Amino acid sequence: MVIIIPEIIKESLNNLVKNGDRADDRSFDQYRDIVLETGVIDKAEGSARVKIGKTQIMVGTKSQLGEPFSDTPNVGVLMTNSELIPMAAPDFEPGPPDERSVELSRVTDRCMREAKVIDLEKLCIIEGKKVWMIFVDLHIIDYDGNLMDAAVLGSMAALMNTKIPEAKVVDDEVVIDEEKKIPLPIKEKALMCTFAKIGGELIVDPSLEEEQVMSSRISIGMRTDGSICSMQKGGMQPLTKDEIIKAVARSKVLTKKLMEHLPQNKQ
């Protein structure tokens, strides 16, 4: 469905930003309220419920034994899948994932994978034959903008919350001990910061209304040390090199703050 945004709303949101303001009074570098809970689904092996403002995602993980890819025989597999289910917004439709949903899962997947969040080599059970496959399923239930940051935050939290059964090799056979659950080998943390360009400025964590009028978007995935693990530009208009370099600098500060929402840091 094509959603037409009245010109008057576009103009008013652009003007607000030009005057250093936003519709909900946030500063340009301010996220909406973030709520993150983990362990919310008992049948999942790890789970998280994340809310950024009115956007809400349920994330669940499942482990499964499988074969490794032939070119990486000694590492486990991480698979991320997302569904923009029609519950979440009036214009989401049932059916196979559309391009928005495919982009969301692939960007989330790359961010986790390239940051080497999980030590995938430790998920190899028998080289070339049996590895753990970790499925991360993103169930978007309320959509009010900035799915990417919420998806990565929820996935990171769910992975940190995940416990899988112990697998041993006895006489060349894999023996799974469902009684003994061990945490995933988490070795890094990575999160994502998304900026929307409105009224010539980049503002973080765009709401749905802001997304609908933005000219473009840049999402930056970063590890705890401020290094970049993934990036994705979106939207129908260009960005300048300067804008991108500045966004990278700002996301270093913002990612550090975002990290505080992850479970460990709370304790």
Add this chain to the structure above:
Amino acid sequence: MVIIIPEIIKESLNNLVKNGDRADDRSFDQYRDIVLETGVIDKAEGSARVKIGKTQIMVGTKSQLGEPFSDTPNVGVLMTNSELIPMAAPDFEPGPPDERSVELSRVTDRCMREAKVIDLEKLCIIEGKKVWMIFVDLHIIDYDGNLMDAAVLGSMAALMNTKIPEAKVVDDEVVIDEEKKIPLPIKEKALMCTFAKIGGELIVDPSLEEEQVMSSRISIGMRTDGSICSMQKGGMQPLTKDEIIKAVARSKVLTKKLMEHLPQNKQ
């Protein structure tokens, strides 16, 4: 396609029933003429052609070796599939099974399975590894109402008609003797009675015209001993508890009569 039934037909059929009558002069507990033949398809392992009035279904069974479900390693598998092929009615369309067709196969399947019509344990060849899978395929070729009773009657007859090759285990390998065909281990018989509610009354074996004006429907699956193995309410209006209890009582009598159409009873 949405089929609009003129109000005048609705009213006239409702009035008929209110006066104790039906459009084709049947009594409320009277089935249309039933014709049942078995062994009609040589390439099927069991087959039946069933006609209830102008409704006609071809049923064929096939056996196949397969793996058991992991939670029931020592029993065979019964799979029922139905296709409302566009041959059968002007509003049936080609394509994957729609919700009517899915409901029909699942209700038929549950009726057979829960009545334990086949001794599925005898279809296990090697526990956890190899079992017989029995496919029951319903090919609806003429549709004039009450598919459920016809589907269950045809499936029951086709299963009773089915002969599968003998399977032996020699040195941990399954050996199939195509020359030696043995009947399926049938241990129970079950059939289904469907009532439609029209003009405040429940009438058995609704014709298509009656289905189109009925307010609701109840299908009751029963074994020879009058016990219930499955039930499914349908339609857009409610039923009272009383109506349901009475339908169960009536279906005990009707099922007994229906059973007479099955092959054995004929001889």
Add this chain to the structure above:
Amino acid sequence: MVIIIPEIIKESLNNLVKNGDRADDRSFDQYRDIVLETGVIDKAEGSARVKIGKTQIMVGTKSQLGEPFSDTPNVGVLMTNSELIPMAAPDFEPGPPDERSVELSRVTDRCMREAKVIDLEKLCIIEGKKVWMIFVDLHIIDYDGNLMDAAVLGSMAALMNTKIPEAKVVDDEVVIDEEKKIPLPIKEKALMCTFAKIGGELIVDPSLEEEQVMSSRISIGMRTDGSICSMQKGGMQPLTKDEIIKAVARSKVLTKKLMEHLPQNKQ
């Protein structure tokens, strides 16, 4: 999409043919210019680019180890697939192969297979267990009529160009030597001639314009020795027996000429 050809064009093309002429001045037995190159895709195991007039097809082959069909345990498998990708014509649409594309690949496949172009028995590695599967993929990139002759010519050339790794059986295991590439065991050559019926005459190699006004079509697959390996009539109008017999005779001459385009004959 339904393409409506103006009556005036139909009439004019019909009249041309009735007067012994064609829109592009060809004789009835004359092909458009043919360009055939092989080895054009390094990652394919065999490849060809074929142009007949403005029609252009890229053909690539790939080998893959697989299981033989249960009724032919000692022969390899040849699989032909074609895609009328939307690049090739304004009315081709993305999506699964439509009936034209299915017919094209099946006719091409039958022509190669029935002519026994490849000695498929030599592609068997372990009887009943491992055989080579040869995939021929037709990528139609420019469509100006007569896809069948182009598809068969390109497939034949690509198969003749194909080298697959050597496979040996060592201790019941298949060992593939990627370093040692051997040509496919080509034992016959076969090509296809297509005639369109326009203005009461059969003319070879119809252009798109001619296809759009033709009343019917006949494609004849022949081996080098002039024997018939496949035939397919198409189109909405009939042909007489005489027309078919004469087309067979003409295609004997034409196939011989077409064969000269194949690599060997060039040298």
Add this chain to the structure above:
Amino acid sequence: MITILTNKILNKSSTPSKRADGRASDDLRPFKIEAGVLERADGSAYLELGGNKVMVAVYGPRELHIRRLMQPDRAVLRCRYNMAPFSVDDRKRPGPDRRSIEISKITSEAIMPAVFLERFPRSTIDVFIEVLEAEGGTRCAGITAASVALADAGVPMRDLVVACAAGKSDGEVVLDLSEAEDKDGEADVPVAIMPRTGEITLLQSDGHLTSEEFEKALNMAIDGCMKLSKAQKEAIIKRYGD
């Protein structure tokens, strides 16, 4: 705001128990219902029943874009029952399967009698039921939550349809089978009613029962429905006041 971590408030038992989880034969599992839990939907509800966690969103009445589904004299009610991939023991592949297609159909039929569809010709009312966690009895949980979500959306209704199953486990007819009881159980009888009239809008029976056992199960399920009906109303009052 909802909290998904279950607070286990056990319902009082009226008979001594022999069930694995300590319930009497006519006890429901602990449950809670909340209305208005989502931001974008026109109406929403969240329900927990034992280990089941079900979320429902309602959109509509709204314009129906698919012409061939349109009804000239009433709204179409479309229910979509869907399980999250992580809601069950073995990951469920996303997308509809035969089971969810059937449940979507009978859920629509269960709710339809209560809705004044005739007030919204040519429209659609869409009910999206998402099972976030499944532990036996999700179709009934979905129907019960859907009614609350419809009320939250302001859809005019004759009654709040409510659903509950009874079944037979370990030789005894009992209320509201848990997943474990259902797995080894002899029968399951899901029932939906309109509580004002007691009329039945959903009825299935799956398993082996004498007609006496069936009648007992039916009565027990109806009693269970009445208990849940109270919680439905409380959820709506909690959201909107009396």
Add this chain to the structure above:
Amino acid sequence: MITILTNKILNKSSTPSKRADGRASDDLRPFKIEAGVLERADGSAYLELGGNKVMVAVYGPRELHIRRLMQPDRAVLRCRYNMAPFSVDDRKRPGPDRRSIEISKITSEAIMPAVFLERFPRSTIDVFIEVLEAEGGTRCAGITAASVALADAGVPMRDLVVACAAGKSDGEVVLDLSEAEDKDGEADVPVAIMPRTGEITLLQSDGHLTSEEFEKALNMAIDGCMKLSKAQKEAIIKRYGD
């Protein structure tokens, strides 16, 4: 009413036989054709040929709902060839495959020349061919039965298209290959004709033939068609009288 159990009326042989089933080279397998066998369809026919059992339903001419298929000056003829899952030795997965898509296409083309499509602009005539049992030669059986079903539906036609295959088996050109003959056979040539003019509306050749053998097979198939054509007409007369 149809009886599906075959009554084996063997056609008379004109030449001494060396075929597995005792037929002469130019013998058809036993066959029978019946018109008007279904209740709902506008027209229908049932055909047996050897072990083949084929049912055809015709709907139309009727309104065409898919605008992009509509033809302003004629009806569209849509044939759908489909095999029942139990019709072949190994269960066939339901739904169209590449083979049935191709057969549907050439079947439409085989029948089209005989139908006065131009009398029904913007309409569709739908022909549903269901193979209930397959034993070699189903595409021809489907075309032959489809013509009878079209006549039964009262669709105006120039002629009754009829189809039959000849082929090469065991080194000899023979009529109407059985499944066993086709499997080990060298070639198969299915042919459809309009018997009044002898014009050919379907022609395929699959296998290896000299041009002389091909011509012999073509002639033989046409003779086979003429025999079946008689049975088509008898089926229609039987249903409607002369």
Add this chain to the structure above:
Amino acid sequence: MITILTNKILNKSSTPSKRADGRASDDLRPFKIEAGVLERADGSAYLELGGNKVMVAVYGPRELHIRRLMQPDRAVLRCRYNMAPFSVDDRKRPGPDRRSIEISKITSEAIMPAVFLERFPRSTIDVFIEVLEAEGGTRCAGITAASVALADAGVPMRDLVVACAAGKSDGEVVLDLSEAEDKDGEADVPVAIMPRTGEITLLQSDGHLTSEEFEKALNMAIDGCMKLSKAQKEAIIKRYGD
């Protein structure tokens, strides 16, 4: 007319090389671009870059048949990135996969800013990118070729978008990773720009980089774009003259 057999014209290196194929860190692989290579398309282009072979066809601006995609005030630009089954080492199953769906989306977004879409309301411009052979960097190759094909089709544009990737391989930031370098590489940064303003219309980063390395890669990719931009213009001049 195009010749697909690559003619290896190496670009001059400005720095000593330590890359497997002898290139300096800021060298592109050999490339060539041709405009107007297809007959039926409104515009087309062919590009080789190292072992990559990419063909692009443009149709439009033309009528858009799918109403729900139509934009009242501008044309829709639809890019479809597709790989031929024989373009990669292991045969690719035909049809879109998740990777090609994402690339199609970002390719559309990369090209869109340069096209005067507002001049063609309610229309579509379709860009079909076919990867005939893939050797690392096909998404950038597709964008670069697509711009030339759009120009060849006479679609009015602000600029010719051009794309190139830089990345990190063997610890060093280098331009235009080959397939081998990408496989063992640490990061890949594909970039598309509008060369007149230097504005960035596509940017991804996949892998691990410090912000300094990223900035270096970004600059390097932009420089690579400028070289390819020259070749784009030459291809158009070659076809149409100055």
